[in-house]
Amino acid sequence: MATLPTGTVTFLFTDIEGSTQLLHQLSDRYANVLAQHHQLLRAALETYHGQEVDNQGDAFFAVFARAGDAVSAAVAAQRALAAHTWPEEGQVRVRIGLHTGEPTRTDSGYVGMDVHRGARIMAAGHGGQILLSHTTRDLVENNLPPGVALHTLGEHRLKDLQQPTPIFQLEIKDLPNDFPPLNTLSRRPHNLPVQLTSFIGRESAIQEVKHLLSSIRLLTLTGAGGCGKTRLSLQVGAEVLEDYDDGVWLVELAPVADPALIVQTVASTLGIREQGARPLLETLIDYLKPKTLLLLLDNCEHLLEGCAQLAHALLKSCPTLKILASSREGLGVAGEQTYRAPSLTRPDPKLVATLPLEQLTQYEAVRLFIDRAVLTSPHFSVTNQNAPAVAEICHRLDGIPLAIELAAARVKAMSVEQISTRLTDRFRLLTGGSRTALPRQQTLRALIDWSYDLLSDKEKLLLARLSVFAGGWTLEAAEKVCSDDAVIELKPEA
Ligand SMILES: Nc1ncnc2c1ncn2[C@@H]1O[C@H](COP(=O)(O)OP(=O)(O)OP(=O)(O)O)[C@@H](O)[C@H]1O
Ligand SMILES: [Mg+2]
Numbered sequence: 001m002a003t004l005p006t007g008t009v010t011f012l013f014t015d016i017e018g019s020t021q022l023l024h025q026l027s028d029r030y031a032n033v034l035a036q037h038h039q040l041l042r043a044a045l046e047t048y049h050g051q052e053v054d055n056q057g058d059a060f061f062a063v064f065a066r067a068g069d070a071v072s073a074a075v076a077a078q079r080a081l082a083a084h085t086w087p088e089e090g091q092v093r094v095r096i097g098l099h100t101g102e103p104t105r106t107d108s109g110y111v112g113m114d115v116h117r118g119a120r121i122m123a124a125g126h127g128g129q130i131l132l133s134h135t136t137r138d139l140v141e142n143n144l145p146p147g148v149a150l151h152t153l154g155e156h157r158l159k160d161l162q163q164p165t166p167i168f169q170l171e172i173k174d175l176p177n178d179f180p181p182l183n184t185l186s187r188r189p190h191n192l193p194v195q196l197t198s199f200i201g202r203e204s205a206i207q208e209v210k211h212l213l214s215s216i217r218l219l220t221l222t223g224a225g226g227c228g229k230t231r232l233s234l235q236v237g238a239e240v241l242e243d244y245d246d247g248v249w250l251v252e253l254a255p256v257a258d259p260a261l262i263v264q265t266v267a268s269t270l271g272i273r274e275q276g277a278r279p280l281l282e283t284l285i286d287y288l289k290p291k292t293l294l295l296l297l298d299n300c301e302h303l304l305e306g307c308a309q310l311a312h313a314l315l316k317s318c319p320t321l322k323i324l325a326s327s328r329e330g331l332g333v334a335g336e337q338t339y340r341a342p343s344l345t346r347p348d349p350k351l352v353a354t355l356p357l358e359q360l361t362q363y364e365a366v367r368l369f370i371d372r373a374v375l376t377s378p379h380f381s382v383t384n385q386n387a388p389a390v391a392e393i394c395h396r397l398d399g400i401p402l403a404i405e406l407a408a409a410r411v412k413a414m415s416v417e418q419i420s421t422r423l424t425d426r427f428r429l430l431t432g433g434s435r436t437a438l439p440r441q442q443t444l445r446a447l448i449d450w451s452y453d454l455l456s457d458k459e460k461l462l463l464a465r466l467s468v469f470a471g472g473w474t475l476e477a478a479e480k481v482c483s484d485d486a487v488i489e490l491k492p493e494a
Helices: 019-047 067-083 113-123 134-140 203-215 229-243 259-269 280-288 301-317 349-354 364-376 387-396 401-412 416-429 444-453 457-466 475-482
Strands: 009-016 051-056 059-064 094-101 104-106 109-111 130-133 148-156 165-172 218-222 248-252 293-298 321-326 336-340
Touching (some): 009 019, 019 051, 019 059, 059 067, 067 134, 094 134, 109 113, 109 364, 113 130, 130 134, 203 218, 203 336, 229 248, 229 321, 280 301, 293 301, 364 387, 364 401, 387 401, 387 416, 401 444, 457 475
Parallel strands (some): 094 130, 218 321, 248 293
Antiparallel strands (some): 051 059, 130 165, 148 165
C-alpha cells in the first residue's frame, strides 16, 4: 500500500444494498455472486487508476488521485453491474459515494474526517445510485464523461451528525435515475447536536442497542465515566430516527442539579410550556401520549430517583414513547433493561510485535487515538516504531474513549513513547481536554471525582476498603475486610 496517493485525493466507497437479504436469498450461491461483483468493481477501478484501500465483505474503499477518474470508475461500475446477468432472485444493486478531501495518509491507509464523510455519503444512497459531495462536484462538473449529468439533491445532514452538506447525484443515460429520498437525518424532527469529531467503530454495539430498542421501551446504557454512553446513544438516535414519526429528542441532564427541574428540562426540550396551574407533568404526558417518539435522557446518574419516577410516569401513559437513557448506573425501574457500553476494542500489547500495522489500526481504540492525535498534530502517524506504545496506551486506558482522547491530545507536546511511560501518573498526564467539553470531562481526575461524589459515605468507605486488593477480589475476601458495622447497616431485629 506504499503507493497510495497523498494530498488532495478522491475516495470512492461502495456497498451492496440489502446484502444480508441477498445472502439469505442466494445462500450458497452468494459467494459466487459476490466474486462476480468484486471482479466487475475491480475492473472499473483498475481502468481508471483507482487503488483499493480496503475491501470488507461487500464493501469497497478505493482512492483516486483525480476526481474525474473516480467519477468515470463509478459510472463504469454501475454500467457493468447493470449489464451483468445476475440470478433472477439475486439482483446486485450497489450504492456508490464519492468525496474529495485531504485526509492524513498513514502507513496502513487514511484517517481523518474525510474518510468518514465519504463512507456516510455512500450510506445515504440507494442501490444503483452514485452520490457526490460538493467538493467532488466542484472538481468534475465541467468535465463529465459522455452520457452523464449531475443534479443536486439539496442540503442534507448525514448520520455522522455533522453540519448539513449539499449532496449531488450522477445521472447516467439508459440507467435508472429515480431513487427514494436519501437516508439522511433530514426527514424527521430531532435536536441531535452537531458533532465536531468523527464517530469511530462500535458497529456491533449499535446493532445490539437498535435490536434491544425494537422491543424494549426503557433501555439504559450504563458504564464507567467517559466510556462513550452519550456518544453511543446519539449515534443510535441518528440511526433509528426513521422509526419515530415524532422524532428523537436529546434531553441533557448533566447540567441539571435539582431533581425538581427534570420535568421542566424535558418539557422545554420539546417546546412545551406550563399551562396555568396545571402540573407540568400532566401537560407533558398529554403531549407525548399520541406521539411515536424516542427520548434520549442523557446523564441520569446524579438524578436516578427523579429520572426513574419520570420514566415510569411517561411510559405508563404514553404507549408509543421509548426512552434511551445513559447513566453510570441503571435507573432501577420495572421494565428497564440495561446495556453496558463496551470498551473500545484494543490490541493485546504482548501481540503487537506480531501484528501488521494494517491489523493494528483495525482496533477501535487505536483508530480513535490516531484520529484525535492527527487533529492535534496533523503529521502524526503510527509507524512500526511507535505502534507498541500506542497499543500500550490503549490497553492501559482500558479502551475508554475519553481517556484515549485526553492521551491523544498530548501528542502535541510529547512522543507516544513518552505518553505511554508517563501513564503511571495518569491523573497528572490526562488533563488537557477540550475546553468546550463538560467540566467533568476535561480531566481524568474530574471524571472520577464526578462518580466518586455520587457515592454515599458508606459506599465511599467500601471503595476505600476494597482498594487494598490489587487486581480484583473474591466475595469471601471482600467480606473479611468490608462487612463490619461501619460499612453494612445492621437491619433491626424482626
Ligand atoms: N465511538 C466513539 N468514537 C469517537 N469518539 C467517541 C466514541 N465514544 C466516545 N467518544 C468520545 O469520548 C468522549 C467521552 O464519550 P461520552 O461523553 O459519550 O462518554 P460517557 O460515557 O457519556 O461519559 P460520562 O459518564 O462522563 O457521561 C467524548 O469526547 C466522545 O466524543
Ligand atoms: Mg455522558
